[in-house]
Amino acid sequence: MQLRMTNQREMILRELKKSKKHLTADELYERVKKFMPRISLATVYRNLEILSDAAMIRKLEISGRQKRFDSELEDHDHIYCIQCHRIENLDIGENEVTLGAVDTKGYEITGRRLEVIGLCPKCQEKQTKTNIKAKKGETTMACGCKKGELSGEQKQVLEAMANCEGPCASKDIATATGLETKQVSCRITALKKKGYVDSPVRCKYGITSEGRAALKG
Known part of the structure; x- marks a missing residue:
């Protein structure tokens, strides 16, 4: 049965595609409420789950983090910054990651999801500056x-x-x-x-x- 596209769902999907980012429900809510002031955060959450279940968007569940959503449906992986929580698409060819030599415990493999984590260039730069300050004795925050x-x-x-x-x-x-x-x-x-x-x-x-x-x- 085809999903009925309400005005709310169309607006949520439009804003997600327009952002070209991996937004959280909270971030999408802030965007959508500019056009639909009466919409609630719960409604945004609910419709994101519905759109995800209908395979119209992808739900990203990074371990221990808030869910994010992706409008790009083609197969791709993601790289996640552990410092600023930025997520970017990562293109890894099928030949670069293979399950051929892995014991799959009898499972029938229907897909894979690779979670790559690290520090993005901006956070690496900030960390370097922080380390320099620490060496100079600047080891406390303003508070x-x-x-x-x-x-x-x-x-x-x-x-x-x-x-x-x-x-x-x-x-x-x-x-x-x-x-x-x-x-x-x-x-x-x-x-x-x-x-x-x-x-x-x-x-x-x-x-x-x-x-x-x-x-x-």
Whole structure:
């Protein structure tokens, strides 16, 4: 049965194609609501899932990160920056990646998805500048957060997130840790730069797999 294209779905699809980027539902919502002020974020989420199920767009589920959506339907892979979360298309020929020598455990292979991660050129440049500043003794942020190992307050924030059943707001973390909301926001900013925290829902935060590993370390 062919999917009925409502005005909302047409607008979402149009904005996704026009962006030529891999947008999140939140980012698409900000674009679409300029033309449809009454549309809700939940409606955008729901229609993106419907369009994805109908194979009209591709849903990108990078491990531990917010879902992104791609209007390009031809087979291709993606490369993901662990620092700024930028995603770009990556063209890898079939001859470059083969499952011929892999034990597929009896599965019938219907496709593959390759997840390549790293640091994009801009983040490499920023990291180089940060390292230079660190050597000069500039090792703290304006709010006093250490850029090296986890501070006690950063650990508190991560532990509070780890104990939450889902994404939580800054004020909830402040209540759990006893820190001021401003302090929590500062620590979250630093932790996001480390890749230990993400924001799967607007204004709410969760601990990533890297963050859990850092807590155990």
